[in-house]
Amino acid sequence: MGEALHTDCHQHLWPEPLIDALRSRGYLRGWTLHLPGEPPFEVCPDDHDVARRADDPAERVLLSLSSPLGLEYLPESHEFSDIWHASARGLGEPFHVWAAASVVEPDPAGLEKILGADRVVGLQLPATALADPAAIERLDPLFDVLKNAGKPLLVHPGPAPACADDLPSWWPALVPYVAQLHQAWLAWHLAGRRDLRIGFVALAGLAPLHHERLAARGGALGPVDPNVYYETSSYGTRAIDAMVRVVGVDGIVHGSDRPYAKPLLDPGLGDAFRHALLSANPHHFLTGAPR
Template identity: 50%
Template structure:
């Protein structure tokens, strides 16, 4: 496996058409995106040009770029009858993307359908992405357990990505990415430790955006949780680097070890780092871009 980016977004023609067919959020009016919890957003068509994005990925030296459904849209939280056309459109095109693209499957979390998810995984997806706010507590883990059981049975990984930011009221445009997205990832990190790992002891999981920097709260966790906070590092838990730079990545590496960090960009909303190892050296760059993604995706050493 060559260099990997585990976190990109690319809206294909079928998915765009499915969004434009809707009149309630989430929907596209031309290229203006409307969601339930955020201001209208002007989407750049060039960001979702498949040929151009493929060329960009190759120019970035990627052997694999994994596309994920944009969970902040709220597709996964729609009733099954509304979610299905969007999910089908996403899976239909994502399964046929040209190299170097691969993709994460997606699933509804309001009405769980493990059979439908299994059928999607049969198409060759790398694993399953779920929104972080669906896995933020014990109830969420109980509801999504059939999906996580499916991944464990197939030896496929889970990717946890921020979900929709709803009910915010007037806020700056950057607010969702800086507050609710981070809070969701923080909650999902500790919820997986408390409720996910005991039920799914073999599941490999990757948290977007360094899990909202939740791993840096280890000292506070020790102070509050005592003996419960101690134990060996979990070799099957990973965090990806999207939108963060050397200071945050170095801190995460100190907390978790370099073996837990994988390269993710969140492109087109952010770019790959200028320094692949985030200033931690060539060995770290190889771990983040190649060795660690291999373990995440295949379980191999």
């Protein structure tokens, strides 16, 4: 993995075997996605067309399982993970894969095996599985495997709770998703392992920007942890600039959440920052190489 690579740390693309599995469980009816916590969502088939998506501007695209589906919580989550790993790894370049794992029955041996596979960059977990220090401690066997493999953890929003039918379509992304990320970031702040590299999508729901309120209520942000990273999807120049003022430049990594948002390749904060965002910082996040 060369440092010069332009990397998108967070996209979604469903391979055909995963689409078939989603339909078999009733999540996907035709091309309409049905989740308990969200309004029905009309999926665009082109968004999951591998040939169309292979023209991505990034030289390396990291695909993650859609954690709001809740597959990590199902009794058969290992089956879904196997489908995800095999089909996503088969897509070819530029696609690389975040591994998935059951959070109900963690399988460290299974995770160790898949982390050793070609083009698997690390593990993704839903933020809902990291909601408090006790939850983090419960997953410690998976973190041991990550540490031994030298690979990072990505935290992605998990399932949204059931909501009223008359809420707008953007409600899950702006309310429960952000709250989940904020909560997981605070839990990691209390009980996370400083020997692991961890990245929070969507700038951790902007949780670090609440450091003044945290201090006012008796807490403290403490020194910036060089192993904590913040992926930028769905945010622009103002949010990114505000985060840099709190956590610095080194922890900000590019991600788009494509197809749900468009890549922001230049937030207008200078050429040096753009290089850090697209190339240098993702390289450090994924490999742990010295800066």
